[in-house]
Amino acid sequence: MTEPVTLTAAAIATLAFTKFFESGVGKLGEKFTETALKKMDELRQKIWQKLRGNKKAETALTAIEAGSREELKRLEVYLQDAMDDDPDFAASVKALAHEINAGKLQDNSQMEQNIYGEQNTGYQTKIESMTQGGKTYNAAQITINENPENS
Numbered sequence: 001m002t003e004p005v006t007l008t009a010a011a012i013a014t015l016a017f018t019k020f021f022e023s024g025v026g027k028l029g030e031k032f033t034e035t036a037l038k039k040m041d042e043l044r045q046k047i048w049q050k051l052r053g054n055k056k057a058e059t060a061l062t063a064i065e066a067g068s069r070e071e072l073k074r075l076e077v078y079l080q081d082a083m084d085d086d087p088d089f090a091a092s093v094k095a096l097a098h099e100i101n102a103g104k105l106q107d108n109s110q111m112e113q114n115i116y117g118e119q120n121t122g123y124q125t126k127i128e129s130m131t132q133g134g135k136t137y138n139a140a141q142i143t144i145n146e147n148p149e150n151s
Helices: 009-020 025-029 034-051 055-065 070-085 087-102
Strands: 110-116 121-127 136-143
Touching (some): 009 034, 009 070, 070 087
Antiparallel strands (some): 110 121, 121 136
């Protein structure tokens, strides 16, 4: 189950523009469903439409789309003002943000580590759920070196 998100202007702006900060579209696709990715585009367009005409906001939006994280903080202020001034706009962007958050993919894999023998040799296994492909990953060998002062 995904964690509830407080839908502040900061959270909404981050959801709308997160793809500009990910190292690749594939990485984002590992975290969100295809529907959620489409909703991100819709949310971003809605924010652009609302803030169009505000030169400072447009400058921030353009910089964010070029990868500037610093301008995201500035955008949060403009977005909060727009949400405060227009309750219908606030409701619509919050609804889209909820839909995006609901489209976050979960890691339902299990991690298991077994320690054997006097050498404290461990073998670690990660098993993905069937919805993630049902793959099993094994770490060949893990050695634990204990600090003698802690024994």
